[in-house]
Amino acid sequence: MSKPAKLALEDGAVFTGVSIGSDGEVDGEVCFNTSMTGYQEILTDPSYRGQIVTMTYPQIGNYGVNDGDLESERPHLSGFIVREHSRADSNFRSEGSLSDYLKEWGVVAIESIDTRALVRRIRSQGALRGVLSTIDLDDVSLVAKAKASPGLVGRDLVREVMPEMACEWQESCSEWTHLNVEGIRKSTETTGPHVVALDYGMKWNIPRHLYDQGCQVTVLPGTATAEDVLAQNPDGVFLSNGPGDPEPLEYAIKTIQGVMKQKPIFGICLGHQLLSLACGAKTFKLKFGHRGANHPVQRLSDGLVEITSQNHGFAVDEVSLPASLEVTHRSLNDNTIEGVRHRELPLFSVQYHPEASAGPHDSHYLFQDFLKAMAK
Template structure:
């Protein structure tokens, strides 16, 4: 097995074995604590320009398949695992993880102590890193990591967004018994900003009888309102929300309408900025499938799926805004609503699949306010 290294910008170097494609890659090294859903994570556009570390040691055992893709292609820059599965065992598998990564040119590393890496990132914060399996020296890899620009100040939403408006035509959520996606009818129209949206969000909307028009991140408020939407959705996406000012300006205009608005993750952060709040970069982010969140309006606790490296500040909250959800890990803002308007958002991912379904009610809430 060919050797590989993971070099961090602070000089820490891990030695392992080549996994996936041979070569070198640079990105922000982060970690996800989910036990399942590695294909969904790898194809989530929110991970653009990141190198993902899976904390669960055994990755790849159920293979990969087209139905579980959250976008057209793999989004991450690199993949770090402790012990890749040597076999694929699942009736839905259409290929194995290692070959899939190779086919898509994704460089990875296996066999390193991922527990040690995660503790290092938790103590020192997420940072730039390089995976190299092409013979690059440790010193060159560290230098490459130090020189990379990172995520702060970068608009990646415009990079991953669609190029033109389109209709979602891939149906609702997947029916395992029928081995196909459902085909629900629709009686209401939602326009969805694509800042790097996961497909399962569109499926969740379709499940509730909503016909979805997907539009590019740079779409103007006037163009959206001209489509006569019954609701407006603000999707997840990668990068620094503070760098997506063009979308914030259009969302601010949309707030003057009476059209219901629902935002998730990046959409939540952009809506927050449109309301006068600001964002900041977390030390190592929230990424996993078991994050507890408290609904401040009901006192109930939800177990949620999360993936974000930035969060909304809770200082100087406008009088017309109510913080509705908070993380029980660090107290950061996880949701808000606009008083007197059908406008709300959450930082976490109620659509996650596989993942907890505690927050599935948020899609019901959006459909209900649309239908009045």
């Protein structure tokens, strides 16, 4: 039997639908993702911490779920919204239904609401705080709770999703080897450059790509100090994606400043914002963010347009960009900065996701650029 659920927004709008996940009540910033596929990668992307994600594609769940498409151990978003949830998961790789997966991990989710109307509201007004509930169905109560939701600005969400201890990446998402107390790096099958990846909520496909390029990858929590990083004697440092507002992460900025003159650095998404902050720039909150698998970005060096996968609600403020940084990539949707490079040091970053799971492969060359930087 279908169970009713409601989504209430801080502006007073209420959407009534049907629960397809766990019973409960969650709050967060309501955002939308325009990807046609990749819902399991979205569910398990730690960058969605604190957000209720709306899928704009009308039917979600038609190819089920499987362990091979995880981007972390579990879902991290606050809630999930779809127009229609497919009851039939038709795919040879499917290991279960989306609804069962949502219930297994306690994700509150809703279907049968007008997602087009919801997205139009967000695009017009900007990101809105909301509450998704199956237990409180009173409109007035839910709207009041939505207004009281803390939102994302000024919050440190990285501490909620980053690993607690150092790990050595092996061959797959399930093969992590904990380092010993002294942090001595264990030998691996690869003999390439050693990369220390600072994990602020890192998607698993990033260390997969580094490993496939022949790198030895040591993952440190995002709170690691510059001394912790340098003690691993890396050839290069990677700054991962992660959730929320970058400006409160003073510990991460300090660490980057402590290693940026000593090691090559490559950053993605939140890592891009943190590298820019460490160099003296500022960031700002986008009206409704960039989230999808088909965002056009222009590479300024030759004018090439890359189709990219994106997930971010903050961006680097171009007015504040220091002279030491040059813009390398730019969004063709709103002209915001999508990549920077230091003019003197081997430091570069992009706002989008070149590891591209699930998305285009246009930007894989960035991993090669990182390898070249470490080889010098």
